[in-house]
Amino acid sequence: xxxxxxxxxxxxxxxxxxxxxxxxxxxxxxxxxxxxxxxxxxxxxxxxxxxxxxxxxxxxxxxxxxxxxxxxxxxxxxxxxxxxxxxxxxxxxxxxxxxxxxxxxxxxxxxxxxxxxxxxxxxxxxxxxxxxxxxxxxxxxxxxxxxxxxxxxxxxxxxxxxxxx
Amino acid sequence: xxxxxxxxxxxxxxxxxxxxxxxxxxxxxxxxxxxxxxxxxxxxxxxxxxxxxxxxxxxxxxxxxxxxxxxxxxxxxxxxxxxxxxxxxxxxxxxxxxxxxxxxxxxxxxxxxxx
Amino acid sequence: xxxxxxxxxxxxxxxxxxxxxxxxxxxxxxxxxxxxxxxxxxxxxxxxxxxxxxxxxxxxxxxxxxxxxxxxxxxxxxxxxxxxxxxxxxxxxxxxxxxxxxxxxxxxxxxxxxxxxxxxxxxxxxxxxxxxxxxxxxxxxxxxxxxxxxxxxxxxxxxxxxxxxxxxxxxxxxxxxxxxxxxxxxxxxxxxxxxxxxxxxxxxxxxxxxxxx
Numbered sequence: 370x371x372x373x374x375x376x377x378x379x380x381x382x383x384x385x386x387x388x389x390x391x392x393x394x395x396x397x398x399x400x401x402x403x404x405x406x407x408x409x410x411x412x413x414x415x416x417x418x419x420x421x422x423x424x425x426x427x428x429x430x431x432x433x434x435x436x437x438x439x440x441x442x443x444x445x446x447x448x449x450x451x452x453x454x455x456x457x458x459x460x461x462x463x464x465x466x467x468x469x470x471x472x473x474x475x476x477x478x479x480x481x482x483x484x485x486x487x488x489x490x491x492x493x494x495x496x497x498x499x500x501x502x503x504x505x506x507x508x509x510x511x512x513x514x515x516x517x518x519x520x521x522x523x524x525x526x527x528x529x530x531x532x533x534x
Numbered sequence: 535x536x537x538x539x540x541x542x543x544x545x546x547x548x549x550x551x552x553x554x555x556x557x558x559x560x561x562x563x564x565x566x567x568x569x570x571x572x573x574x575x576x577x578x579x580x581x582x583x584x585x586x587x588x589x590x591x592x593x594x595x596x597x598x599x600x601x602x603x604x605x606x607x608x609x610x611x612x613x614x615x616x617x618x619x620x621x622x623x624x625x626x627x628x629x630x631x632x633x634x635x636x637x638x639x640x641x642x643x644x645x646x647x648x649x
Numbered sequence: 650x651x652x653x654x655x656x657x658x659x660x661x662x663x664x665x666x667x668x669x670x671x672x673x674x675x676x677x678x679x680x681x682x683x684x685x686x687x688x689x690x691x692x693x694x695x696x697x698x699x700x701x702x703x704x705x706x707x708x709x710x711x712x713x714x715x716x717x718x719x720x721x722x723x724x725x726x727x728x729x730x731x732x733x734x735x736x737x738x739x740x741x742x743x744x745x746x747x748x749x750x751x752x753x754x755x756x757x758x759x760x761x762x763x764x765x766x767x768x769x770x771x772x773x774x775x776x777x778x779x780x781x782x783x784x785x786x787x788x789x790x791x792x793x794x795x796x797x798x799x800x801x802x803x804x805x806x807x808x809x810x811x812x813x814x815x816x817x818x819x820x821x822x823x824x825x826x827x828x829x830x831x832x833x834x835x836x837x838x839x840x841x842x843x844x845x846x847x848x849x850x851x852x853x854x855x856x857x858x859x860x861x862x
């Protein structure tokens with residue numbers, strides 16, 4: 370029973386792994402598309418970020434946590450999380466500095482309408498938010514799924530290896 | 535009628551929060567409340583025969599103005615949904631910590647077992 | 650036609666909610682929540698909110714994964730009995746009062762499909778500029794401005810994104826802060842207490858020992 374549990378924790382069967390290897394890449398690509406075209410088609414930073422997090426979570430479910438943390442270590446994920454938040458804030462401050470003293474002023478040139486390179490800082494904000502949402506949700510899922518507690522245990526029994534990698 | 539169904543959904547969630555004893559069931563009830571509120575806000579912005587608030591090159595601007603649904607509640611609900619996911623995950627984390635401490639998800643037992 | 654479809658789907662959502670609340674089996678409850686969420690996403694799509702629908706679907710998937718992975722592996726599969734009878738009666742009375750108040754409030758709402766914020770949008774705009782207006786000048790609701798000038802001012806075809814990241818970016822900043830706080834809270838809750846307590850010398854030196862706090 371215990372052995373079964375460890376196997377289950379480390380990942381799923383070969384079929385699932387093989388399919389996941391292909392599908393997760395496409396899911397993450399789709400998330401990137403949703404983010405990049407967020408100002409033209411339905412989508413944006415939030416849905417795209419959640420989709421990309423879903424791709425990473427699929428990897429984690431199929432291959433186990435080790436594989437995911439090899440791909441995206443927890444320290445790097447938290448760094449990306451902070452980077453996304455900081456980037457969004459910096460874009461706002463850049464509006465304050467370059468855009469005539471208005472926080473969140475769209476200071477970049479707007480470009481042609483309905484093109485990919487247009488709308489000033491909006492695509493950049495989308496990217497920052499997608500980074501933030503992806504990293505946050507992946508971190509949260511890793512934190513929730515590494516935890517294996519025994520009922521009524523003390524803190525010494527509290528198995529949580531978030532930052533051991 | 536549509537608003538009434540939303541209200542009923544909200545009240546089902548509230549009833550669950552008030553009567554359930556299991557922490558996980560309380561969290562699920564909160565999810566019900568959240569989805570009812572987001573649905574209600576989107577329903578408020580709907581316009582009969584409307585189109586999505588996305589301008590394309592195919593549709594002239596004038597007809598877009600005449601047909602688009604209200605974009606403001608959609609933008610607000612979009613953020614609210616992602617926040618609710620974060621909040622639900624946080625509350626699940628708290629529930630798991632409580633389970634680890636007390637060995638049960640039952641709130642009445644947790645209340646009795648202080649210490 | 651569309652309204653009937655939405656009503657049927659909302660009834661479906663309500664049934665899912667009732668099952669999620671009433672069933673004793675936790676796995677059934679979680680699956681009922683999933684049904685509720687996906688039906689909500691379909692309703693949102695019918696209401697012409699594709700952004701929200703996409704987000705809702707993916708969030709629901711992640712929520713199901715979180716719930717099934719982290720909750721149902723605890724070995725707790727079923728729920729004990731509900732609260733005591735007086736407690737349930739009290740809750741029922743409270744909900745009934747809320748229902749009456751809500752019905753009164755709903756009667757004041759505009760009919761479905763005619764949002765107040767978009768009233769008068771189809772009439773031609775007043776030609777005089779805003780500052781020239783006299784005392785009767787009415788400022789239109791912000792939604793009308795977004796629809797009319799969103800593309801022109803921000804060059805973003807998706808007006809929802811324009812509202813989210815240009816007109817009301819403060820909201821988004823606050824949202825990012827809330828999400829950040831939730832993640833930090835969850836990680837702080839789920840990690841081990843502290844790897845080692847700080848020694849008195851470190852405390853005195855103000856180093857603070859471990860970075861856990």
